[in-house]
Amino acid sequence: GDQVEQSPSALSLHEGTGSALRCNFTTTMRAVQWFRKNSRGSLINLFYLASGTKENGRLKSAFDSKERYSTLHIRDAQLEDSGTYFCAARRDNNAGAKLTFGGGTRLTVRP
Template sequence: GDKVKQSPSALSLQEGTNSALRCNFSIAATTVQWFLQNPRGSLINLFYLVPGTKENGRLKSAFDSKESYSTLHIRDAQLEDSGTYFCAAGRAGGSNAKLTFGKGTKLSVKS
């Protein structure tokens, strides 16, 4: 099965509403990264997390390594938030550079 499972796979939001995306891990992740792939295909790094939470504007992310999940909360969704959100699990230490990506959540924000 998938080592990193993202849910939901797709989501449609009305502008101005809030939502949460989730990532569940079946591997021992020590770090998590969240990316947004915009409609032009560029991948933008949103958060790099060790266990804990981070906030940036309307976005907030949490990573619980013991329960093996991470969440990305979007507050007051805007049209430019549309795109595909990916989470990726990593392991700190050594030369292990492998980030394991989920399959993404496709978000459409409508006016």
């Protein structure tokens, strides 16, 4: 079945630094979403991409369907960015399309 390989599984950053998370797909995906799971367990929708890149504040995401990957870049990391980040992708846009999640990246931002 479809697989989404997310890396790294854990990441530690000092405040003010940055890094990138990556998801590789075993098949061609039509769209990707990035989420952050907050301390209350809610999945916060960060980005939805069908192609190209999107930027929101200190976060930037890219999706290349042909090359089968998506990235999430975090710059100037803040303490409140800590949490677990998930990518999720789907192959189709029809009503029956399912979303397959990556394994998650646990981000810890330290002072």
